[in-house]
Amino acid sequence: MSQQIPQGTFLGHPKGLFLLFTTEMWERFSYYGMRALLVLTMVAATDAANPGFGMTTAEALKLYAYYTSLVYLTPIFGGWLADTFIGQRRAVILGGALMSVAQFVLFAATPHSLSLFYVGLGILIIGNGFFKPNISTMVGDLYEQGDARRDSAFSIFYMGINLGAFIAPLICSTLGEDPAWGWRYGYLAAGIGMALSVVIQLFFAQRFLGDVGVVAGAKRSLDAAGGKKQPLTKVELDRLRVILTLFIFVVMFWLAFEQAGGLMNIFAQDKTDRMIGNSEVPAGWFQSLNAMFILIFAPVFSILWVKLNKIDKNPDAPIKIVVGLFMTAIGFGFLVAGIFQMQTTGDAKASMIWLVLAYMFHTLGELCISPVGLSLMTKLAPMRLASLVMGIWFLMPALAQLLGGLIGAFSEQAGEYESVRHFAANLGIRAEDAGILAIFGSIAIFLCLFAIILWFISGKLVLWMHGAEKFSADTTEAALNEELNVVGDHEALRKQH
Structure with missing residues (x-):
């Protein structure tokens, strides 16, 4: 089943590439902005000028270990669900919405409720599993097999990844580490960035992506899955x-x-x-x-x-x-x-x-x-x-x-x-x-x-x-x-x- 891609290019590439570039840039802004704050929030004393949760360094680093390992684990399942059932487009929007909500939960929880903070981290892990493995799959789907522009497209997309990663700590850490604002406002900035990512997809995806990512990959590739298994x-x-x-x-x-x-x-x-x-x-x-x-x-x-x-x-x-x-x-x-x-x-x-x-x-x-x-x-x-x-x-x-x-x-x-x-x-x-x-x-x-x-x-x-x-x-x-x-x-x- 072929996918209909809207006509028109920008800088020689489908316009949908730059939509995905912007979506990923804000998601990376959200992730790296939050990552820069997590351990520091955990170890900040509860009675400090910028209060946190008062954990020991060991406790905070263990929490960081569990969180980041699950962040890299859940995309395996999120990718499978998207390929098999819901399609990449729905997975990206669902994952982005969950991560945006999660960042706002972290904002609400800090520094008052450690239990609510854990809930926010859990929602982030689930949302990340849906978002991460699927958005760049859609980048590849914008191009036919053998299209010479495909590698160049991932070069452009990669720049969006690192642009978001670069600016995130500069904004989120500036707010979060300043006692006049507090850790929670760093998470708020990360949440706003993630919300922008979702809004961009909701309002512009159909216009610039057509039906790319709408149909689950397993259904599209069913015709090509025949043949006998060989050892x-x-x-x-x-x-x-x-x-x-x-x-x-x-x-x-x-x-x-x-x-x-x-x-x-x-x-x-x-x-x-x-x-x-x-x-x-x-x-x-x-x-x-x-x-x-x-x-x-x-x-x-x-x-x-x-x-x-x-x-x-x-x-x-x-x-x-x-x-x-x-x-x-x-x-x-x-x-x-x-x-x-x-x-x-x-x-x-x-x-x-x-x-x-x-x-x-x-x-x-x-x-x-x-x-x-x-x-x-x-x-x-x-x-x-x-x-x-x-x-x-x-x-x-x-x-x-x-x-x-x-x-x-x-x-x-x-x-x-x-x-x-x-x-x-x-x-x-x-x-x-x-x-x-x-x-x-x-x-x-x-x-x-x-x-x-x-x-x-x-x-x-x-x-x-x-x-x-x-x-x-x-x-x-x-x-x-x-x-x-x-x-x-x-x-x-x-x-x-």
């Missing part, structure tokens, strides 16, 4: 071995990377000198750095890969992941350097430069792993198991979010061990900083160890790929589109069809 071949089994092996290393990366919204957020608030002149930089503003660095470096990496490919020096995917793990480890090394600097300052706080450098190297690591890994999954997955394999890929950050949050929460307990305090003291580190040193330092060490192990087994993994990884782009422009496409796919949890 997996040896090549397919070998490629599945690669996927399952890389699962371990990619989980380790996301476990480290997702400290950004948890322990690194606490580090920014409590351990970082954020003063510029007489003004204090809100802690949540640092959450914008990842999106900013992606916008800067993603085109650079894309051009780098194609240049290396032209001289037959383009590294295999496992080697790129090795580099990504080392890059992320260097980022944590800068945080450790910041802890050492804290011991020499009168206010026991580190310079902001350490956080900036950490976020930059974490982003460089992400660009070596996230787009490369996602692209590799689509090449290795047997056609009949494509959806399952993509589900496995998105389970990686779900598991990593949970483990990473629990590890971050352990920082307080780790500092209570006499052996940890003794080790820190020998390095000239105060007892109150021993726990965070242990966590950041251990993550850096384990990232390096995992990178070394992957480097040793990379040759075998390449053999098991059986030539699946062939860089098809032969121009810098094509490579740029391909690279931004897969990064954007990861950010939006795009379902593969």
Whole structure:
């Protein structure tokens, strides 16, 4: 069943692309604005000038772990429901409406009712499951198979993702961290952004999207689902071995990377000198750095890969992941350097430069792993198991979010061990900083160890790929589109069809 797409283009693309761009931009604004506030709201004292819920750091980081892991888990079910029953369009509107309501619930709950706050988080998780996997599916549906504009469309869509992620903390954290307004007004801003996303879909979707996303994908593809089932071949089994092996290393990366919204957020608030002149930089503003660095470096990496490919020096995917793990480890090394600097300052706080450098190297690591890994999954997955394999890929950050949050929460307990305090003291580190040193330092060490192990087994993994990884782009422009496409796919949890 073909889908009717309205005529007319803007900048060479269907006008519906820019509708979806705007919808996703406001949804990302809502998500990242709320994420920048969550842990800080939880740990703020109930009697502070800007009161929160008075949790310990460990309690707040555990909550963050449970929330973010479920955020990455529910899109698997939301995507299946949309494909099978309700269609992408209804799923996006339903999910957006639920998330908007949830943000307003958080506004109403803060700082008076922790129980109501939990209700808001639960509604956010459900709404996210419907929204995330379906909106970018509609981007792809705007183009026929083989349309050369499709990759470029995801490049444009990807810019919307990171534009929303960049501006969100600047607005939501500015309001939320200011006692004159309070945490709740940060959530209110996030809710208004999400409401705008829904309103845009309700009023303009039919005009610019036609019937794209209206009919469930299972119904549209029914005619193409025939044929006999065949057992997996040896090549397919070998490629599945690669996927399952890389699962371990990619989980380790996301476990480290997702400290950004948890322990690194606490580090920014409590351990970082954020003063510029007489003004204090809100802690949540640092959450914008990842999106900013992606916008800067993603085109650079894309051009780098194609240049290396032209001289037959383009590294295999496992080697790129090795580099990504080392890059992320260097980022944590800068945080450790910041802890050492804290011991020499009168206010026991580190310079902001350490956080900036950490976020930059974490982003460089992400660009070596996230787009490369996602692209590799689509090449290795047997056609009949494509959806399952993509589900496995998105389970990686779900598991990593949970483990990473629990590890971050352990920082307080780790500092209570006499052996940890003794080790820190020998390095000239105060007892109150021993726990965070242990966590950041251990993550850096384990990232390096995992990178070394992957480097040793990379040759075998390449053999098991059986030539699946062939860089098809032969121009810098094509490579740029391909690279931004897969990064954007990861950010939006795009379902593969």
